[in-house]
Amino acid sequence: MNRNATILIADDDDDDRYLLQSVLDDCNLLNPTVFVGDGLELLEYIRTDNNDASVGLIILDLNMPRMDGREVLKVLKTEPKLRKIPVVVLTTSKSEKDVNQCYALGANCYISKPSSFDVFNDTILTLVKFWINLTHLPIKPEPFKAFY
Amino acid sequence: MILRNDLLGIFLAMAVSLFMLIFLSWLAYDRVQETGRRTESVNHSYRVRLKNKDLTNTLSIIEIGHRGYLLSGQEKYLYPYAEGRNKLKKVTRDFRLLVRDNPLQLRRLDTINMLIQRHINLIELNISRIKAKQHFDGVALEEGRKEMDKIRVISRHFEEDELQLLNQRAEMQKIADRNTNFYLLLLSVVSLAFLLIFFRLLYVELSRRISFQKTLEEKLTDLERANAELEQFAYVASHDLQEPLRKIRAFGERLILKQYDQLSEDGKANLTKINQSANRMQQLIDDLLLFSRTANMREKIFQEIDLNTLVKRIQEEFSDTISKKKVTIKSVTLPVISGIEFQIIQLFNNLISNAIKYSKPTTPPVIEIVYKQVLGESIAGINTNLKENIYHQISFIDNGIGFDPIYAEKIFVIFQRLHNRSEYEGTGIGLALCRRIVSNHNGFIVAEAKPNQEGAIFHIYLPVTNHLAPKL
Numbered sequence: 001m002n003r004n005a006t007i008l009i010a011d012d013d014d015d016d017r018y019l020l021q022s023v024l025d026d027c028n029l030l031n032p033t034v035f036v037g038d039g040l041e042l043l044e045y046i047r048t049d050n051n052d053a054s055v056g057l058i059i060l061d062l063n064m065p066r067m068d069g070r071e072v073l074k075v076l077k078t079e080p081k082l083r084k085i086p087v088v089v090l091t092t093s094k095s096e097k098d099v100n101q102c103y104a105l106g107a108n109c110y111i112s113k114p115s116s117f118d119v120f121n122d123t124i125l126t127l128v129k130f131w132i133n134l135t136h137l138p139i140k141p142e143p144f145k146a147f148y
Numbered sequence: 149m150i151l152r153n154d155l156l157g158i159f160l161a162m163a164v165s166l167f168m169l170i171f172l173s174w175l176a177y178d179r180v181q182e183t184g185r186r187t188e189s190v191n192h193s194y195r196v197r198l199k200n201k202d203l204t205n206t207l208s209i210i211e212i213g214h215r216g217y218l219l220s221g222q223e224k225y226l227y228p229y230a231e232g233r234n235k236l237k238k239v240t241r242d243f244r245l246l247v248r249d250n251p252l253q254l255r256r257l258d259t260i261n262m263l264i265q266r267h268i269n270l271i272e273l274n275i276s277r278i279k280a281k282q283h284f285d286g287v288a289l290e291e292g293r294k295e296m297d298k299i300r301v302i303s304r305h306f307e308e309d310e311l312q313l314l315n316q317r318a319e320m321q322k323i324a325d326r327n328t329n330f331y332l333l334l335l336s337v338v339s340l341a342f343l344l345i346f347f348r349l350l351y352v353e354l355s356r357r358i359s360f361q362k363t364l365e366e367k368l369t370d371l372e373r374a375n376a377e378l379e380q381f382a383y384v385a386s387h388d389l390q391e392p393l394r395k396i397r398a399f400g401e402r403l404i405l406k407q408y409d410q411l412s413e414d415g416k417a418n419l420t421k422i423n424q425s426a427n428r429m430q431q432l433i434d435d436l437l438l439f440s441r442t443a444n445m446r447e448k449i450f451q452e453i454d455l456n457t458l459v460k461r462i463q464e465e466f467s468d469t470i471s472k473k474k475v476t477i478k479s480v481t482l483p484v485i486s487g488i489e490f491q492i493i494q495l496f497n498n499l500i501s502n503a504i505k506y507s508k509p510t511t512p513p514v515i516e517i518v519y520k521q522v523l524g525e526s527i528a529g530i531n532t533n534l535k536e537n538i539y540h541q542i543s544f545i546d547n548g549i550g551f552d553p554i555y556a557e558k559i560f561v562i563f564q565r566l567h568n569r570s571e572y573e574g575t576g577i578g579l580a581l582c583r584r585i586v587s588n589h590n591g592f593i594v595a596e597a598k599p600n601q602e603g604a605i606f607h608i609y610l611p612v613t614n615h616l617a618p619k620l
Contacts, residue, residue: 015395022402092391113394117401 005056007033007128010042010072011090012064016113020059020090023117027125031056039067043075046082055085057128060107062091062098070105077106088127090120158353161346168342172335179328186321192246193314196253197307199243204303206235207264211296214271218284226275236264253306260302267295382440385433393433397426428575432563435577439562442491442584453492455482455542459517462496466504474512475504482519483540485610491585498578499606503546505572506604516545527592527609539591539609547603556595586610 007024011017017035024033036042046055058076062069069089076082088109089102099110111123213229216222240261247253270292274284400423411419459479469475477500485492500515507513519542525535551559551566558564562580565572579595586593591610598605 015399019395019398019402092394117398 005031006054007031007057007059008036008042008045008055009033009059010036010039010064010069011059011061012037013061016061019117023120024124026117027121029128031128038064039069039072039075042072043067046085058085058087059090059124060087062089062093062102070101073102073105073107086127088124157349158346161342161349165339165342165346168335168339172332172339175331175335179324179331182324183321183328186317186324190314190317190321193310193317196243196246196310197314199239199246200303200306200310203236203239203243203260204300206232206239207296207299210236210268210271214275218274218278218289221278229271229275233268240264253309256302256306260299260306263295263299263302267292267299270295378440382437385437385440390430390433393426393429397423397430400426432575435575436562439577439581439584442494442581442588449488450486451489452484453487453489454484455492455496458493458496462493462500465497466500469504473504473507475507476512476514477517478514479517480519482517482542485540487589487610488585491588495582495585495608498582499544499608502578502606503544503548503604505574506548507546508549511547514547516543518543518545521612522609528594530592538612540612542608542610544606544608545598545603546605550597550601550604551595553597556597559595560593582606582608 007029009017009020011020021033021035034045036045042058042060049055060069060072069091073087073089076085076087083106086108087106088111089107090111090113091098092113094112102110109123109127111120209228210232213225213227213232216225217229240257243257244254247257270288273288274292277284400419403419404423408416408419456479459477459482463470463477466475470477503515504513519540522539522541523535524530524537524539526541527539555566559566560579560583563576564580565574565576579593583593586608589610591608593609594607596605596607
């Protein structure tokens with residue numbers, strides 16, 4: 001992941017977008033965030049994006065109109081070009097069935113939409129750090145602002 | 149139909165029908181026997197008449213034989229005479245046997261016998277005179293003839309009487325035959341009537357049951373629908389209701405995190421209240437969901453559960469609290485029961501944690517778990533048809549704050565609390581859940597307050613043989 005890689009967030013709920021943006025702002029990441037409203041928009045964005053490595057992390061809601069999170073996940077994890085992008089499923093559902101299904105489809109992380117964002121912050125920061133380390137292993141990672 | 153609501157009616161009709169059938173068979177048998185008896189008595193009359201003729205014939209042979217001898221003096225005439233006399237003995241003996249049941253005829257026969265004897269004596273007298281080459285005694289002969297006439301008269305009377313008797317008997321037999329036919333017909337009709345009544349009883353009972361079954365099936369459909377609605381409700385509660393609540397909590401938290409310092413004291417207090425209420429709402433929804441999930445018995449498997457192991461596990465789970473609050477848990481040997489494991493764990497968990505939670509602040513909690521088997525009749529308010537069943541009675545006795553006995557039922561109502569939230573926290577789901585679990589296992593739970601607020605006792609009753617695996 002390029003340190004300026006985009007964090008792509010698919011969520012149709014305006015309130016949640018607002019909350020998420022404000023939480024991500026708190027993390028002080030340098031990465032730009034892009035919001036899309038459903039699965040089709042997400043795929044459209046990711047395919048028309050000229051820069052290969054531009055999307056570094058996808059945060060995905062499950063229940064969306066037109067194309068929901070599960071379908072997107074299936075497409076993302078079966079396309080060789082896209083499958084390396086880490087996907088965090090962020091949804092209200094706490095059901096075991098959904099969790100298992102998402103992991104089976106290839107999700108890298110599953111987080112129930114929290115009412116407290118402390119845990120969420122930590123998770124996002126850990127993920128970003130991990131993926132940067134993983135994809136840049138030969139290169140010394142530049143420290144993020146968030147981790148000093 | 150007084151007995152309509154009871155199987156007794158059917159049994160009664162069955163018994164009566166059976167009785168009628170036996171009676172009918174007996175009567176038919178008796179009638180046939182009776183006809184046989186009547187035929188027999190008609191035959192008897194014929195035999196008597198024949199014997200009577202036989203007697204007169206024999207006497208005629210004797211008469212002819214001895215007269216021939218008297219007139220001719222030839223010995224050859226004495227053969228039929230001797231033969232007649234021989235036969236006479238047998239005939240009179242047989243005759244006697246035939247009429248021994250008829251005193252009048254018997255008297256007549258006696259007279260005839262006496263006359264015959266006298267006649268024979270006269271004959272013998274004359275025969276001996278001829279043998280001695282004397283002339284026969286004409287007077288004796290005349291006497292003999294008279295005797296013979298008398299015999300003939302009596303014999304005719306005999307015959308007439310017997311004929312009359314025969315006619316009578318024939319007539320009686322005709323009547324008896326007619327009666328037999330009538331009785332058989334009557335009984336057949338009565339039996340048929342009973343059969344119809346019996347059929348009607350059965351029919352009524354059966355239709356009642358069929359309609360009852362229909363109602364039952366309708367109720368079952370309603371129940372299934374209600375269950376489906378409950379599930380729908382649970383889904384709505386878990387998703388749609390929680391969504392705005394989650395946002396309230398999330399925005400509230402953001403507000404506290406970002407702008408708390410800028411708020412006035414009043415604003416801070418209000419914000420805290422909003423957050424507390426939202427958290428409590430979340431707790432209530434979670435509990436409600438837990439409750440409705442417990443109510444839904446689908447896919448729950450009954451299995452063998454060793455309650456001793458279970459209590460040990462819970463003790464380990466509570467070990468922190470137990471050492472902190474100096475809790476003593478004493479348990480006798482408990483049975484192995486059949487149940488839904490996670491529900492039984494929840495049940496014991498709730499009861500033990502309740503006992504710890506509602507302990508007196510000054511006394512360390514002591515929880516005793518005792519066990520015995522009891523009959524259903526010892527459970528208050530139990531259904532009559534369950535009174536014979538055997539139950540495991542497991543009682544949780546504590547030394548806590550107890551409760552007012554008037555609330556013994558109320559404490560099992562969902563979200564019902566006896567204490568202020570500031571004294572004892574909780575949503576009031578625990579005991580409601582216990583009752584739910586116990587009734588899932590076809591059992592009962594009863595709360596009992598010890599006098600003088602010395603603690604509470606919770607009795608749970610689980611059927612010893614839990615055949616009723618969850619349905620639906």
